[in-house]
Amino acid sequence: MNKKKKRKQLEDRFWATFFSIDVPAQFNELPSHLHHVRMRLWDKVIDEYLELMVTQVKSINMLDLDETDITNNGIAHLAKMDFIKELRLKGIREIDDDCIVHLNKIKGLELLHVKGTSVTIDGILKLDSKPELKELFFSAKECEITKEKMLQLKKLMPGCSFTIDGKSYYFDNGEFAD
Numbered sequence: 001m002n003k004k005k006k007r008k009q010l011e012d013r014f015w016a017t018f019f020s021i022d023v024p025a026q027f028n029e030l031p032s033h034l035h036h037v038r039m040r041l042w043d044k045v046i047d048e049y050l051e052l053m054v055t056q057v058k059s060i061n062m063l064d065l066d067e068t069d070i071t072n073n074g075i076a077h078l079a080k081m082d083f084i085k086e087l088r089l090k091g092i093r094e095i096d097d098d099c100i101v102h103l104n105k106i107k108g109l110e111l112l113h114v115k116g117t118s119v120t121i122d123g124i125l126k127l128d129s130k131p132e133l134k135e136l137f138f139s140a141k142e143c144e145i146t147k148e149k150m151l152q153l154k155k156l157m158p159g160c161s162f163t164i165d166g167k168s169y170y171f172d173n174g175e176f177a178d
Helices: 003-019 047-053 072-078 097-103 147-156
Strands: 033-038 059-064 083-088 111-113 135-138 161-164 167-170
Touching (some): 003 047, 047 072, 147 161
Parallel strands (some): 083 111, 111 135, 135 161
């Protein structure tokens, strides 16, 4: 099968699976903004699906990619969008600190969920200043969480609350909530 035909089949399967759209009949009817996209419900979500999505969809309020098979390259595709308010990447082992360069390009992020990925606190500290970020969920080994690193995060994202491995971090006393 030639490359063009294989790509067309992938595209048709993507739109039919995720958006119940019969391509090409309804191709001109694809929305440029979506409220909520929950891809975690589907088997085998790959980077190429995100690449296809951003050809038509320019903004998403909430994109749930939890426990999918995307990689840092998939995040690079998302950076082409006008904005994403909530990005949920929980449990994606292929996502690591190398995705930070792409996350920095995503506009409008108010919630970022990278718990259970290979993104470290040192990677998160490489995020550009994100004053619009309100909630950040991530994982870290207890020995990696220092008061200094948490204060750096607070400076980068002053209005943000931090939840580390399911526990809220409080700056008043430098401790976690139970």
